[in-house]
Amino acid sequence: xxxxxxxxxxxETDPIEELLDSWEESDPDREERKSLSKERIRTFMxxxxxxxxxxxxxxxxxxxxxxxxxxxxxxxxxVLLYTVSLMPGLGKVNPRATEVSDRxxxxxxxxxxxxxxxxxxxxxxxxxxxxxxxxxxxTALICVMILLRIDRKNQRTGYEDYYTIRNDIYYDxxxxxxxxxxxxxxxxxxxIYGIYILLNGQNSPGGGFSGGAVIGAGLxxxxxxxGMKAADRFLxxxxxxxxxxxSLAFYSFAKGYVFFIGANGLENPIPKGTPGAxxxxxxxxxxxxxxxxxxxxxxxxxxSLFRRGSIGMDVNYDSFSKKERKAGGEET
Amino acid sequence: xxxxxxFPLFTVLLSLFSGPLCMMLSAKAARNYTIAYESVLIxxxxxxxxxxxxxxxxxxxxxxxxxxxxxxxxxxxxxEALIALLFSVVLLCSVTAGYHFIRKDMDESKINLYFTLxxxxxxxxxxxxxxxxxxxxxxxxxxxxxxxxxxxxxxxxGRTTLAAVRYMILNLMGxxxxxxxxxxxxxxxxxxxxxxxxxxxxxxxxxxxAIPAITMAVGIMTIGIAIKSGLFPFYFWMPDTYGWxxxxxxxxxxxxxxxxxxxxxFKIYYRAVGIDVMQKTPILKILFVLGICGIIAGSFNAIRxxxxxxxxxxxxxxxxxYIYMGIGIGTTAGFAAALFQILAHALTKSLLFLTAxxxxxxxxxxxxxxxxxxxxxxxxxxxxxxxxxxxxxIGIPVFAGFASKLMFGQAVVLGGxxxxxxxxxxxxxxxxxxxxxxxxRTLIRIYYDPDEQAKSSANSRSAFDxxxxxxxxxxxxxxxxxxxxxxxxxxxxxxxxRGLGMFL
Numbered sequence: 001x002x003x004x005x006x007x008x009x010x011x012e013t014d015p016i017e018e019l020l021d022s023w024e025e026s027d028p029d030r031e032e033r034k035s036l037s038k039e040r041i042r043t044f045m046x047x048x049x050x051x052x053x054x055x056x057x058x059x060x061x062x063x064x065x066x067x068x069x070x071x072x073x074x075x076x077x078x079v080l081l082y083t084v085s086l087m088p089g090l091g092k093v094n095p096r097a098t099e100v101s102d103r104x105x106x107x108x109x110x111x112x113x114x115x116x117x118x119x120x121x122x123x124x125x126x127x128x129x130x131x132x133x134x135x136x137x138x139t140a141l142i143c144v145m146i147l148l149r150i151d152r153k154n155q156r157t158g159y160e161d162y163y164t165i166r167n168d169i170y171y172d173x174x175x176x177x178x179x180x181x182x183x184x185x186x187x188x189x190x191x192i193y194g195i196y197i198l199l200n201g202q203n204s205p206g207g208g209f210s211g212g213a214v215i216g217a218g219l220x221x222x223x224x225x226x227g228m229k230a231a232d233r234f235l236x237x238x239x240x241x242x243x244x245x246x247s248l249a250f251y252s253f254a255k256g257y258v259f260f261i262g263a264n265g266l267e268n269p270i271p272k273g274t275p276g277a278x279x280x281x282x283x284x285x286x287x288x289x290x291x292x293x294x295x296x297x298x299x300x301x302x303x304s305l306f307r308r309g310s311i312g313m314d315v316n317y318d319s320f321s322k323k324e325r326k327a328g329g330e331e332t
Numbered sequence: 333x334x335x336x337x338x339f340p341l342f343t344v345l346l347s348l349f350s351g352p353l354c355m356m357l358s359a360k361a362a363r364n365y366t367i368a369y370e371s372v373l374i375x376x377x378x379x380x381x382x383x384x385x386x387x388x389x390x391x392x393x394x395x396x397x398x399x400x401x402x403x404x405x406x407x408x409x410x411x412e413a414l415i416a417l418l419f420s421v422v423l424l425c426s427v428t429a430g431y432h433f434i435r436k437d438m439d440e441s442k443i444n445l446y447f448t449l450x451x452x453x454x455x456x457x458x459x460x461x462x463x464x465x466x467x468x469x470x471x472x473x474x475x476x477x478x479x480x481x482x483x484x485x486x487x488x489x490g491r492t493t494l495a496a497v498r499y500m501i502l503n504l505m506g507x508x509x510x511x512x513x514x515x516x517x518x519x520x521x522x523x524x525x526x527x528x529x530x531x532x533x534x535x536x537x538x539x540x541x542a543i544p545a546i547t548m549a550v551g552i553m554t555i556g557i558a559i560k561s562g563l564f565p566f567y568f569w570m571p572d573t574y575g576w577x578x579x580x581x582x583x584x585x586x587x588x589x590x591x592x593x594x595x596x597x598f599k600i601y602y603r604a605v606g607i608d609v610m611q612k613t614p615i616l617k618i619l620f621v622l623g624i625c626g627i628i629a630g631s632f633n634a635i636r637x638x639x640x641x642x643x644x645x646x647x648x649x650x651x652x653x654y655i656y657m658g659i660g661i662g663t664t665a666g667f668a669a670a671l672f673q674i675l676a677h678a679l680t681k682s683l684l685f686l687t688a689x690x691x692x693x694x695x696x697x698x699x700x701x702x703x704x705x706x707x708x709x710x711x712x713x714x715x716x717x718x719x720x721x722x723x724x725x726i727g728i729p730v731f732a733g734f735a736s737k738l739m740f741g742q743a744v745v746l747g748g749x750x751x752x753x754x755x756x757x758x759x760x761x762x763x764x765x766x767x768x769x770x771x772x773r774t775l776i777r778i779y780y781d782p783d784e785q786a787k788s789s790a791n792s793r794s795a796f797d798x799x800x801x802x803x804x805x806x807x808x809x810x811x812x813x814x815x816x817x818x819x820x821x822x823x824x825x826x827x828x829x830r831g832l833g834m835f836l
Contacts, residue, residue: 249349
């Protein structure tokens with residue numbers, strides 16, 4: 001009791017480290033395993049990149065967690081199904097239930113100038129939500145950049161650099177004739193199709209998010225088939241951030257302008273155009289282009305960051321790692 | 333229509349614009365820009381507050397050409413303006429006081445990305461505070477989720493990675509449940525804007541058969557937000573998340589992000605569902621009980637903690653419990669007490685999270701209690717500020733914590749039901765004793781120096797150190813606001829009551 005109290009006062013135990021344990025199938029002895037496990041947990045706590053050294057981190061209650069997780073999922077599904085059975089019929093109790101969707105369907109074309117009702121809804125009626133949504137993607141890109149972009153802190157020994165460069169050589173398919181030929185044949189089609197989807201968002205299903213995704217896939221194919229170096233000529237860290245910044249800033253300002261004149265009761269000078277023409281729907285087309293740029297750059301950025309820990313070639317391994325590789329990696 | 337009506341929109345747009353901009357700047361420029369623009373935010377939210385108090389009315393602002401049930405809308409009253417002002421002040425203080433550790437904890441090339449995330453987080457907080465639309469709330473909740481994981485993981489040590497993975501999973505589960513709740517609510521009412529939802533729910537709820545569906549919709553949302561903000565059974569992620577993040581992130585996450593979630597939930601209760609409908613469901617009663625459990629459990633865990641940051645984080649769990657208890661009382665006085673607690677806790681907890689690392693810095697970078705022995709003598713300024721925060725947490729008169737506890741007591745005594753009075757007063761008493769137990773132990777730790785070694789130690793700092801002007805400024809502002817809230821609580825509670833009056 002006195003000992004416990006003293007260790008409390010001095011704060012000598014760390015509950016999380018005490019609770020965690022790591023297993024590896026080949027671990028021989030129980031005692032040895034315990035000390036090994038402690039060692040591994042400590043390594044992990046200091047260097048998260050060493051996660052590969054820890055096959056499994058478990059808590060002593062892991063098995064109970066599995067059971068409880070399954071049970072609570074089943075419980076939630078049953079409760080939700082039961083709730084749906086309790087829901088009042090559509091429009092039966094509440095005559096105003098379809099008021100909003102009716103207006104979107106009946107007056108959407110006239111009020112927004114967009115034949116595609118979905119585009120009219122997300123970029124005109126409820127544009128504030130979409131303004132947030134396009135920043136969600138950007139936020140995700142920044143988070144991935146923080147995690148994966150190689151810097152002095154998470155590369156540590158130069159050892160991982162060594163792996164990255166080796167991966168680049170092993171998995172670099174840019175010399176592959178089949179991939180190159182097919183890439184040459186498919187790329188123009190993919191990009192043109194993407195642009196078509198992007199520009200026709202106001203008239204047919206599509207728009208910024210889907211068109212941008214297609215263009216992003218095209219960019220990924222390009223960098224896989226012709227090598228990161230070729231892609232780096234026009235898609236490096238700098239151009240990527242400039243394009244994203246300009247698109248998002250344009251989006252914020254354009255939409256802010258529309259919100260401002262709408263709320264202040266000023267006249268909207270942006271023409272709606274004839275529904276069905278390519279220049280129609282007021283601000284929808286330029287906004288779709290901005291969203292498309294952000295989405296395609298984000299997709300390419302994800303690929304590039306997962307592939308080599310940088311966007312384009314902006315982390316220069318050759319100068320950055322040679323001396324450190326000599327210090328750390330080469331010996332092992 | 334005054335030009336000030338545009339300010340809520342400008343705060344959101346400016347923050348959204350600042351995010352991508354900071355990506356292009358260097359680390360130092362990003363910091364200076366962020367400080368400048370957060371000062372502008374304080375100015376804007378302050379003028380909205382002054383305007384709404386002067387005119388005594390709130391205003392709604394149509395986002396675009398399409399009015400209420402069809403387009404988006406934001407809304408500003410005294411209450412929203414007060415919360416937004418608080419958020420921007422605490423953000424400014426966290427950045428100025430924590431920049432020292434930002435530079436220490438992360439790589440030079442990623443500091444601008446950190447500010448990018450912080451500014452997007454500000455945008456999300458502002459939008460959540462101003463929004464009049466449930467779905468807009470959800471969209472910006474998503475941004476809040478992602479950015480809060482980002483500012484946690486940027487430290488790149490194992491503890492934060494572990495914490496961020498867990499925080500991410502729980503947060504996404506919370507978002508998913510919240511979205512399901514919105515879907516159910518939309519199914520029942522046919523609307524996404526708060527005022528039309530309330531109108532149609534009022535009609536529907538006259539039919540008792542519809543109550544279970546409404547209960548389920550609001551209940552799922554409540555569970556989602558409870559997971560995200562750390563109510564009783566879901567508080568176990570807090571110590572790692574708050575305790576190991578870089579101090580700015582710790583302060584922002586515990587003081588602002590969880591409050592943003594709770595404010596959104598409160599808004600939905602009050603404006604979208606309506607308190608009269610809420611009273612027909614058991615949700616408020618459950619929140620009351622869980623809040624009390626959270627207060628007790630958080631305090632006991634804080635006593636067991638071996639590390640100062642974990643202790644402060646567990647005490648957050650207890651303080652969140654107070655807020656939910658206030659909402660659970662279900663009277664106007666209870667809501668006012670809960671909102672006051674949001675203010676008091678945001679100011680106090682950010683102060684604690686920003687000063688504790690300075691104490692650790694002069695104690696060979698260890699947050700463990702045995703290393704902190706006598707640290708307040710080595711860094712007197714940080715010691716004094718930490719003491720202020722600790723005394724406020726315990727609930728000593730003069731400080732904000734006392735005023736909020738007093739308001740809880742008054743609210744429940746005025747509220748009526750006898751078992752509730754007993755429960756709240758007993759909880760207030762027990763939790764004050766428990767708070768005192770672990771905070772006074774910490775104060776003794778940091779001031780007791782048996783061998784007089786600390787004073788002569790080489791790495792001690794003087795109280796007035798110009799190289800720490802940012803920290804001094806932030807600490808001073810937070811301490812002054814804390815004392816103001818404690819001494820002149822009637823000014824703030826008057827603003828809250830007036831805000832609640834125009835909240836419907």
